[in-house]
Amino acid sequence: MPSAIVTGATGITGSAVVHHLCKDPEYRKIYSLSRSSPGDKSPKIQHATVDLQSSAEGMAKELQGVEAEYVFFCAYLARDDPAEATRVNAAMLKNFIQALEKTGAIGRLKRFVLTAGFKHYGVHLGQCKQPLQEDDPLLEAKTSGDSWPQIFYYEQERILSAAAAKKGWEWVVTLPEDVLGYARGNFMNEASALGLYCAVSKVLPGSELPYPGCKANYFAFNCWTSANLHAKFCLWAATAPKAGNNIFNVMNGDTESFQNLWPRLAQRFGCKVPNPMFPGGGVPDSPGFKNYEATTVRMSNPHPLKEHEDTIGVKAEGSPTLFLQVDPEKWAKRSDVNEAWGKLRDKYGLDQKAWEKATWDFLTFVLGRDWSCVGTMSKARKLGWTGYADTWEELEETFEVLEREGVLPPVEKLKKDF
Ligand SMILES: NC(=O)c1ccc[n+]([C@@H]2O[C@H](COP(=O)([O-])OP(=O)(O)OC[C@H]3O[C@@H](n4cnc5c(N)ncnc54)[C@H](OP(=O)(O)O)[C@@H]3O)[C@@H](O)[C@H]2O)c1
Known part of the structure; x- marks a missing residue:
């Protein structure tokens, strides 16, 4: 053995x-x-x-x-x-x-x-x-x-x-x-930051859950x-x-998008899906645009796609730009948001470090990019790998672990209490 x-x-x-x-x-x-x-x-x-x-x-x-x-x-x-x-x-x-x-x-x-x-x-x-x-x-x-x-x-x-x-x-x-997972004492993971955003949004007046990222990202495809x-x-x-x-x-073997996951997140945490999700089309300065806490990040390097221009026959124009209608880092510093977190922490005995160490900057990148990010599992499958996991189920399971670890509030109580 x-x-x-x-x-x-x-x-x-x-x-x-x-x-x-x-x-x-x-x-x-x-x-x-x-x-x-x-x-x-x-x-x-x-x-x-x-x-x-x-x-x-x-x-x-x-x-x-x-x-x-x-x-x-x-x-x-x-x-x-x-x-x-x-x-x-x-x-x-x-x-x-x-x-x-x-x-x-x-x-x-x-x-x-x-x-x-x-x-x-x-x-x-x-x-x-x-x-x-x-x-x-x-x-x-x-x-x-x-x-x-x-x-x-x-x-x-x-x-x-x-x-x-x-x-x-x-x-x-x-x-x-x-x-999608958790290790004790390591709060730097996507599920913690997403879960905290949802739980605190539930406590804020109106319990709305605006999607932090850009509209293109909402419709893009990703895998976890x-x-x-x-x-x-x-x-x-x-x-x-x-x-x-x-x-x-x-990867899990499914392809997901936030147009599919976000309404499920809203439902799980008892939040409302705002309609329109992207006021003013999510385009800054356009009529109706709601500047929650918007941010634009311009990266200085070209897109890696540039290396494939000759093969695919299309130019990779410009540099990567991230746009978020709610910048998670700015959002997490707001006084009303911190007050809402404080209520959750005190009511359910949550770990203050989970809030302080949440990786908001990670969300900025993952939700702000206007392109998809998808890989293929073909190579492993051809060699006999048959594993598969449902991304939503894995996310829910991770939230449950985070609840047990005092990072997130118990969701059923949260829905009743707020
Ligand atoms: N997490 C993600 O979302 C993600 C996504 C894609 C790829 N990856 C990749 O997966 C790999 C593993 O990442 P992870 O997320 O599992 O990391 P992690 O949760 O941050 O854990 C890092 C581990 O390394 C140990 N470690 C760090 N420095 C050490 C040292 N000097 N001596 C001995 N042990 C040390 C840490 O234990 P101690 O601190 O106790 O020593 C801890 O057990 C990385 O290459 C990462 O880029 C991660």
Whole structure:
């Protein structure tokens, strides 16, 4: 029976991988690694406190006796500067692999699964060619001869494939889209911010739920990745016969849009869908436009689609612009909004940190872009992957976890009380 090592065991993707390994009778032992303790109770789990930013030599001392056939690398450190994100995250991966070489654990390794993400395609930089496919060219040198901001996954992917080729084990890289899940103490996730926006809107006079983003975004198509589904995918990819040495998109398998999700969110939280949702057509300065807390963000780089101009025969005009009729960051600073949050916090004993650390800027990007963001699951499906999750159901399940964790109010009580 094999064992597994999970780095980033306290994170959103890593904790889900640990959870699913625990449930899988095929796995005998799970080494969970992170700086803080995940507090898992399963007898299958052995936790090791490891700082992946330390040297390979230092880490090797902490990793004595930690060996497994499968590694799931879900550790991640967010950095705003792309070069710094590359330096930090590449070093963590490289030093960790070297530490396994030093302890000799690498000799037992069969497959190493690295969690990366859709930033691999440059989705954070603007509109990409869609659907996103694993064999799309990397976004490195620009056709202009210039270069794109560094994408840290590329360096991680190179480190991993080079180490695997040298030592004879296999690698897999997963590319999840925005992850629906939760890790204790980590409030930086889309579902928390969305849920807080909805719950506080319920308390505000009129309980209306204006869509923060732009009209084009409301009608655009997107996909999401359930942390649980991603974890199941990682377990599948670790042993599926032909999955080794491959990079895979990992999404729920449905395609969603806010024109479909927003009315459901409104209903769940007892809010009203404003009609019109986009007064004045959602166009600033047009008659009827309602300036809730609008914002326009102009990015300086071109759209990644530019790299595909010659192939698709269409010019990628202009630079990415985000428009929001309600800027979530400004909204979260409003005094009436903070007063409403305070009422919820006090009534239901919610965690103040959830409000302070909510990732409003993440919503700004995800709801403000006027293009779709969709990938294809064809590659994994052709190799036998059949997993699927319903995005709305996953979102609801995540809200329920957030309620239990004191991040969101219990929704049935919220609807009765306000
Ligand atoms: N969350 C999303 O929506 C999303 C979407 C697409 C892709 N991804 C990608 O998925 C990957 C994993 O992200 P995530 O969201 O799961 O991250 P996360 O929730 O922020 O968790 C990061 C994990 O890394 C650990 N870690 C950080 N620094 C460490 C260090 N120096 N030594 C040891 N452990 C360290 C943290 O534990 P300690 O702090 O306890 O050490 C934590 O367990 C990243 O590449 C991310 O870009 C995430």
